[in-house]
Amino acid sequence: xxxxxxxxxxxxxxxxxxxxxxxxxxxxxxxxxxxxxxxxxxxxxxxxxxxxxxxxxxxxxxxxxxxxxxxxxx
Numbered sequence: 001x002x003x004x005x006x007x008x009x010x011x012x013x014x015x016x017x018x019x020x021x022x023x024x025x026x027x028x029x030x031x032x033x034x035x036x037x038x039x040x041x042x043x044x045x046x047x048x049x050x051x052x053x054x055x056x057x058x059x060x061x062x063x064x065x066x067x068x069x070x071x072x073x074x
Contacts, residue, residue, distance in 0.1 A: 023056065
């Protein structure tokens with residue numbers, strides 16, 4: 001039996017790992033700080049940092065301008 005990943009799967013693993021390293025892990029301390037601040041202020045608010053890495057990734061993958069990202073913000 002052969003249980004190794006194929007080339008497509010290995011490429012996807014590399015892309016996801018690179019994205020996590022570049023965008024998600026660096027944003028975790030910022031998000032944690034925002035959540036703690038929100039709890040301290042006893043309020044429920046939108047967390048822009050949690051969406052900023054997704055918007056950057058979408059722009060980078062689609063090659064569109066920042067206009068699309070700004071309309072997605074609302």
